[in-house]
Amino acid sequence: MNAGFFYTLLLLFLLALLARWIKSKEAEWIGSYGEYKVRKTTKKIEATSSGKYKAFHNLYIPKEDGSTSQIDHIILSDQGLFVIETKNYSGWIFGEETSKYWTQVIYKRKEKFLNPILQNKGHIKALRNWLGEEFAHIPIHSVVVFLPRAKFKSDARFTHAYVVYPKQLKQVLGQHETNAIDRETKQRLAQKLETVLIRDKKQEKEVKKRHVQTIRTKQKQTEQHIQQNRCPKCGGVLIVRKGKYGTFKGCSNYPKCKFTQSIG
Numbered sequence: 001m002n003a004g005f006f007y008t009l010l011l012l013f014l015l016a017l018l019a020r021w022i023k024s025k026e027a028e029w030i031g032s033y034g035e036y037k038v039r040k041t042t043k044k045i046e047a048t049s050s051g052k053y054k055a056f057h058n059l060y061i062p063k064e065d066g067s068t069s070q071i072d073h074i075i076l077s078d079q080g081l082f083v084i085e086t087k088n089y090s091g092w093i094f095g096e097e098t099s100k101y102w103t104q105v106i107y108k109r110k111e112k113f114l115n116p117i118l119q120n121k122g123h124i125k126a127l128r129n130w131l132g133e134e135f136a137h138i139p140i141h142s143v144v145v146f147l148p149r150a151k152f153k154s155d156a157r158f159t160h161a162y163v164v165y166p167k168q169l170k171q172v173l174g175q176h177e178t179n180a181i182d183r184e185t186k187q188r189l190a191q192k193l194e195t196v197l198i199r200d201k202k203q204e205k206e207v208k209k210r211h212v213q214t215i216r217t218k219q220k221q222t223e224q225h226i227q228q229n230r231c232p233k234c235g236g237v238l239i240v241r242k243g244k245y246g247t248f249k250g251c252s253n254y255p256k257c258k259f260t261q262s263i264g
């Protein structure tokens, strides 16, 4: 084997490794790019609003069950809070406001993904709970942002959410002209939001780890309860029943509690 041939092989091998690494990082990069793009837009809106808007990025809202809800961006204004969910899909996007899944069509391939409006609804619910009584009167608006490489093909005029591209964000904010909150409340809201900001990668990793652990512990508890014939939902007694589709454990508090678990 001569040296030239050897180096060619080595080079090919290294290129293959590099290609594999790029592929493994691709989704992460595209994801970060989307985040970056929307973050840039919101920062610009904030900077040119002379104090009217304040943007928060990457927030982890604690939930009652110990898990967390991650929110990409929140813009605080005199009109309330705008909760922004960023989507980095490309291709054609089809979706209805209330359907569970939306569709992405790319190169004749169809992929389903969770309806981002419903996803954001979950975030907003968590945010509402966490904000509590004190801020119960604050309007919260739902905004889903797609990057321009996605083409939204359905009618995008929804009743309970905005589905827009980054350059339309400013327009969305301007649509709510009434001043719903006073200066002092706005300040207190800002202070509260500051407490759940993720500062760096390390902190983000820890929060995510805790989130996964909480969900696992919860699953284990649920399994234990079912084994002991205790309803994980209401604490009632579970009774073995035979139904059309096989044997299952059902809650004795039915129809008040509808918990069931099939046991084959």
Ligand SMILES: [Zn+2]
Residues within 6 Å of the ligand: 231, 232, 233, 234, 235, 236, 251, 252, 253, 257, 258, 259
């Ligand atoms: Zn029950």
